[in-house]
Amino acid sequence: MTTEKVTKDSVFTVEQLAAHNKPDDLWIAVDGKGQNGLLYDITEYTEVHPGGVQILRGVGGTNATTAFHDVGHSEDAYDTLRTFLVGTLDHVETRIRPTFKSTVLPPTPSSTHSGFYALLAIGPAGLKQPTGVLCMIVAAKFLWPDLVTMTVFTGAIAAVSSFWQGVMLSSAAIGVGLWVVGGEITKSLDMAKTLRRYPPVIKPTKALRGPPRIAAPRASTLDAVNFRPLILTERTRLTVNTHKFILQAQDGQALQGLPPGQHLQLRAEVDNAIVTRSYTPTFVDTQLARVELVIKIYAAGKMGNHLLHLPLGALVDVRGPGGAFKNYHRFLCTDLAMIAGGTGITPMWQVIRTICGNPEDETRITLLYVNRTQGDILLRDEISSLAAQFPNKLKVHYFVSDEQDPGWIGECGRITAQRLALLLPPVSKTAKYLVCGPDPMVKQVTQDLVGLGCHTPKTFKHATDQVFVF
Numbered sequence: 001m002t003t004e005k006v007t008k009d010s011v012f013t014v015e016q017l018a019a020h021n022k023p024d025d026l027w028i029a030v031d032g033k034g035q036n037g038l039l040y041d042i043t044e045y046t047e048v049h050p051g052g053v054q055i056l057r058g059v060g061g062t063n064a065t066t067a068f069h070d071v072g073h074s075e076d077a078y079d080t081l082r083t084f085l086v087g088t089l090d091h092v093e094t095r096i097r098p099t100f101k102s103t104v105l106p107p108t109p110s111s112t113h114s115g116f117y118a119l120l121a122i123g124p125a126g127l128k129q130p131t132g133v134l135c136m137i138v139a140a141k142f143l144w145p146d147l148v149t150m151t152v153f154t155g156a157i158a159a160v161s162s163f164w165q166g167v168m169l170s171s172a173a174i175g176v177g178l179w180v181v182g183g184e185i186t187k188s189l190d191m192a193k194t195l196r197r198y199p200p201v202i203k204p205t206k207a208l209r210g211p212p213r214i215a216a217p218r219a220s221t222l223d224a225v226n227f228r229p230l231i232l233t234e235r236t237r238l239t240v241n242t243h244k245f246i247l248q249a250q251d252g253q254a255l256q257g258l259p260p261g262q263h264l265q266l267r268a269e270v271d272n273a274i275v276t277r278s279y280t281p282t283f284v285d286t287q288l289a290r291v292e293l294v295i296k297i298y299a300a301g302k303m304g305n306h307l308l309h310l311p312l313g314a315l316v317d318v319r320g321p322g323g324a325f326k327n328y329h330r331f332l333c334t335d336l337a338m339i340a341g342g343t344g345i346t347p348m349w350q351v352i353r354t355i356c357g358n359p360e361d362e363t364r365i366t367l368l369y370v371n372r373t374q375g376d377i378l379l380r381d382e383i384s385s386l387a388a389q390f391p392n393k394l395k396v397h398y399f400v401s402d403e404q405d406p407g408w409i410g411e412c413g414r415i416t417a418q419r420l421a422l423l424l425p426p427v428s429k430t431a432k433y434l435v436c437g438p439d440p441m442v443k444q445v446t447q448d449l450v451g452l453g454c455h456t457p458k459t460f461k462h463a464t465d466q467v468f469v470f
Helices: 013-018 043-046 052-056 063-069 075-082 111-126 129-143 151-156 164-188 302-309 343-356 382-391 419-423 437-451
Strands: 026-031 035-041 084-088 226-236 242-248 263-270 273-279 283-284 290-296 315-322 335-341 364-371 395-399 433-436 467-469
Touching: 013 343, 026 052, 026 063, 043 052, 043 151, 151 242, 226 437, 242 302, 263 302, 263 419, 273 302, 290 302, 290 343, 335 437, 343 364, 343 382, 343 395, 343 433, 382 395, 419 437, 433 437
Parallel strands: 335 364, 335 433, 364 395, 433 467
Antiparallel strands: 026 035, 035 084, 226 242, 226 315, 242 290, 263 273, 263 315, 283 290
16 A cells, blocks of 8 residues: 555655556546546455456556446446545646748738839830830839929920831820730739738628528437436337347437447336446447347346336436447458347347448458247347348357257257357457356357367457457
């Protein structure tokens, strides 16, 4: 344990946090709502942590925010964590924004004189003719009025014949035209008027006809952090101890789709205590804004029995999505093996639907699905239908552990290492394995997969792991 004198207002550096990484002195940082890097001394909690002591020791002395939230902890876990608060982490990020200083270019000569400069320039081209002389005199008159008087101007005209006087007048008209054109050209080339000379927002000089008005999008129901209420609208019995529950969004609210492999958290007050449980929906209907959950009811299961006896029309607090299986894509692997038991089929079913529903996804799925009796097999018709529709994508092997089940002609008994080696694709870098079901089954299957040559499942899971346990 640490000997430092700390309070909940104490502030620590990253280096100080890193020093608390020993079994008898273990701290972690977890970002909270609106606060970064809340520090917790979890030394006394490691031995009673449901996930095991090694998980916590693996993140000791570090910022464990991602690992903590990816697991999908319950509200009880958050409440427990708060009791170990010792301070905050001094690692506020400062973003330095680049500063820009505009340099205004000096203005070019006035466009009023630019036309006369043009006349002065074209004068030498006709210097041997009276026209050229006239152009130069006219330009000089406007540029230097004190130098060129009307006497000089009229004397120059009188010195030529009437023919050339006509030519001079027409030339003067042409010169005026060139003066106007030259001025406009000079304005367009005025380098002082760059983008920096204009205001940030230029208001249109006339009203613009915009696009048709579109109704505001409906508010989304699900939130990954905050619980939102859904309405329990349907409850259907599927097997002796398994039911399907339909949760509906309230009027005017939308329901976004759920990424494959993600779960939702349900919260309820049972026997004067807050209970939180995670379930993977078998289907999310975004059109009707409702969620379908398949839940096995255990005698001591608080949430399952609460939903079983909850009246239709009652509200259920839900948040999500959550879970470490994120960002599935069709290039994740070439062969995907799934080993499921009981309601552990629900996350598998999401991934199966995603792969079979994408014509460009060529991933090959092999599903081993074990239940106690054939009557306990969930989604059997739906799974078998997809297997018949996509024989090159989905192969299914149903197992029944009760070998006395009458009428069953499929696989019997438990899923052993020999059956894994026989029915699943060979272990390779392009093959991945998903496991979900009762804890004893999951433990035995993962051990058997490691014995066949797979990597040991990681403490902090990621969809790219060779063996992923939901």
